[in-house]
Amino acid sequence: MNDGDVVLLENTRYRAEETKNGEAFSKDLALICDVFVNDAFGTAHRAHCSNVGVTQYVEASVVGYLMQKEIDFLGNAVNTPIRPFVAILGGSKVSSKISVIDNLLDKVDTLIIGGGMSYTFMKALGEEVGKSLLEEDYIDYANKMMEKAKSKGVTMLIPVDTVVAKEFSNDVPYHTVGRGGIAADEQGLDIGEETRKLYSDAIMSAKTVVWNGPMGVFEMPNFAKGTIAVAEALASIDATTIIGGGDSAAAVNQLGFGDKMTHISTGGGASLEFLEGKELPGVVAA
Structure with missing residues (x-):
């Protein structure tokens, strides 16, 4: 050469x-x-x-420069955040974010739960979730995390209303129901209007926000309103806003908010493990 x-x-x-x-x-x-x-x-x-x-x-x-930027933003956000520190976790499954929730509850002021994983928390509260995504093996875990949040003085927000439909499709009738109002033949596909306002208000007071996971099936326009509301709130505040890769990064870029965020991580799985508090082999070795 x-x-x-x-x-x-x-x-x-x-x-x-x-x-x-x-x-x-x-x-x-x-x-x-x-x-x-x-x-x-x-x-x-x-x-x-x-x-x-x-x-x-x-x-x-x-x-390299990109790796250092990831370490700086994710590391500072989790370990030395400017407060109030708000974390937003969405996506489909509680099981994929067990350690993340547990670790963040030791660090955040507010933890916002959305997406498919929220139905396991609703079920843990004794509410019906119909055909919504549910991980029954993690109901006890959801209860423990809500108890931990209470003991730590962390505000944990769970959807207060839900956009539901009878089929997983953008082309079917849908409507909004309050907590516990999901019928047996319905499934939750997005957070409702009241929840969008609740979450946006919580974000508005934040100085550091980490977001991993959409609030609903954002790929379908009829069920993207929750994810859009969160992205709009993040885009409007004077704070450090960090998007944790994966579907979250795809959502903010697809919806046109990418250039409004402080940092969009290039690693979905890597950012999740970073948020869990794990040492990443690729970072340690370098």
């Missing part, structure tokens, strides 16, 4: 050894460089040859 040349390699995931973090392939990767720069936050939660193994066999390894 000459000065200024760049070598583009094929995706290392095509190699079976990559995900096993084996010595041989790690050494092969190290042979082609003197300095290893890791700027792939999206894979930082994995210990693979191309982000962890290679660092053991090069003269120097460092994080």
